[in-house]
Amino acid sequence: MKNIIALGGSNSKKSINKTFASYVANQIVDVQVTIVDLNDFDLPLYGIDTETNNGIPEDVKRLNSLLELSDGLVISLAEHNGSYSTAFKNAFDWLSRIDKKLWKNKPMLLMATTPGARGGIGVLSSAKMAFPHLGGNIIADFSLPSFYDNFSENGIKDEELNTVLKEKIKIFQEAL
Ligand SMILES: Cc1cc2nc3c(=O)[nH]c(=O)nc-3n(C[C@H](O)[C@H](O)[C@H](O)COP(=O)(O)O)c2cc1C
DSSP states (O other), rough: OOOEEEEOOOTTOHHHHHHHHHHTTTSSEEEEEEEEOOOGSOOOOHHHHHHHHOSSSSSHHHHHHHHHOOEEEEEEOOOBBTTTTTTHHHHHHHHHHOOOOOOOOOOEEEEEEESSSSEEEHHHHHHHHHHHGGGGGEEEEEEEHHHHHHHHTTTTTHHHHHHHHHHHHHHHHHHH
């Protein structure tokens, strides 16, 4: 059975992006889902001096191994001031020190959600530009605006958004 990772690009314990990535990953049939929570990884703030003095932390290697062992990635990015959350950027900077192609060409469903109406379109655009240079194999992308209005545990309330998301999930599933 294929193994996919669901990752929220946030270290918030109540992360809406973790909730959303997990929900979407669980819509994919016949796969095993591993939920990766950045809080479970002890990652110091990346700096070249820290790396030179202490090397790559064990938890960065552990995260890298999880990516290596997976068959696909469902990622939902938090948006902080139009960009990645610090926790996510820190993790991905560390990962890039092990492997410049850190996303390892695994099929990726790349998403973002925010409580606001723009749905993280800023961070999603940045990632869509940057990830292909970092081994990112973005099969489909999706932005969910106004998370608290549009999301429930039973699915996406807005019919139009739900139809688009289902289509993206289908395309991703076919690429696994
Ligand atoms: C420092 C900070 C900056 C933020 N910047 C943005 C932003 O640029 N755009 C936006 O839509 N929401 C912004 N927000 C609100 C986040 O979208 C919201 O906190 C969301 O819940 C973050 O995702 P998470 O729950 O997965 O961590 C910001 C929140 C914080 C704490």
